[in-house]
Amino acid sequence: MSNIFPMDAKFWSSLIADPWTIMVNLLDILIVSWLIYRFIKTLAGTKIMSLVQGILLFLFLRFVTELIGFPTLTWLMNQILTYSVIALVVIFAPEIRSGLERFGRAPNVLIQQNVASDEEQMIAAFVKAVAYMSPRKIGALISVEQTQTLQEYVATGIPLNAEITHQLLINIFIPNTPLHDGAVIVRGKEIVSACSYLPLSESTRISKEFGTRHRAAIGLSELSDAFTIIVSEETGDISVAHLGEFYHDLSLEGFEKLLRKTFIRETAPSKVGFWSRLGGGRHV
Template sequence: MRNLMAIDANFWASLVENPWMIVVHILDILIVAYLIYRLIKALAGTKIMSLIQGVILFILLRFVAELIGFTTITYLMNQVITYGVIAGVVIFAPEIRTGLEKFGRTTQVFLQTQHMSDEEKLVQALVNSVAYMSPRKIGALIAIEQTQTLQEYISTGIKLDADVSSQLLINIFIPNTPLHDGAVIIQGNKIATACSYLPLSESKAISKEFGTRHRAAIGLSENSDALTIVVSEETGAISITYKGEFIHDLSKENLKVFLSRHFASEKVSKTAWYHRFLGRREK
């Protein structure tokens, strides 16, 4: 006990003399905690996780047996622990390898300087899908919910609740498929519905060259703050509507820049930036 008290006194004395050690110890604990968390997460769902739980329970029982004074049981448990580690490695070699591979991939992702956010993944999926559909003149209407809910229009469609991907968006709008007619509504990071009906704009200023998809996109922008992307079935032209603004004939590169800037900052006035970006306005 005196030795422990002496060690404890020396420990606190060292902290007083060198306050920086407090930060070092805290950092040390946080790193160990993070590594244990990542290891547990990497092994979750594997057979080796069940083995680890069993080993922890076995060790606890061993300490209980030692406290009670069961000498023989404690000795046998010590032998099992000693040789059980080797047996466990041999038996669960595939699971251990899989877990370490997961842990290694997690570390690689953590060390990467560029990590795609949810917004970047959404932009990439939208751009890739539009880049495929535009030259093939596959008509598309994609509405992205912003601060105002689109539940009124979501209720008119067919519920999907699927992760956003360019492959899924392309397949939805392939002609003559059950879901190609109507709008896809994206809510958060999910495709909420397909085949939804949007309100048509009654503005007489809209050129007759624009069909129902464009009128629906403009109509939604007049009734909400949703961002809507349109691909023309007749020409393959790409258009965007937002808060009553209609921007027509975007290139793939301009669409990517447009969407990236839109999702990157909510502090900048979107409408004002639209005019600076393209230098023109169509209604």
């Protein structure tokens, strides 16, 4: 026990006698706990979480091998850990870059009035664009990047870096135009790319009534926390895929409520299970 807690009674008594030290230590613990919580919440429900679980399992096994006393196996695991740090930096370079960019923009987030204004403009643009496209059965696929970067999908499309307006969104998806095929990706208050390709879901449980756009939206929701809007070219139905939830055949009012709930934290329609939505049931 002395190896685990080498501090003597004099240390603990001095710690208790110093309220400032106690407050600093508690603040330190709270900050670390919040960072861990945000990290887990960001990765929850994505394939990256499986990788994190694998790393934690590997660290646990390494601890067990060292505790039992397997020197060769412990040495081998230490080598893997040493070089895996470099590998992870290379693999997750886009996510790291995106995170640092968001951190650099953090002071702007404190200006709540401007942020709310940008979100209101984005929601208004989406609602007006969908209100025009849905009755005319103009197919559309729009993904809004959130905490996890979509840079690898942005790179497959044509860069725009244009302000979000409903006129631009409508023009992009007009049939037989150069950019109508593929997805529009939104980052912040800009349309960063059009004609981008999203990963198709490989699930066999998706109803056949859903086409390529729906499979792409569901596939992206399986890999990230992006908010993806779909307008069906066959029926004009409005759908949304987000965080393992698939909302199908939304009314325009329900669609706007869902946007506000996601981006402005207002009330939205009740959630419907992801897999149950894939069966083709309606949600109004």
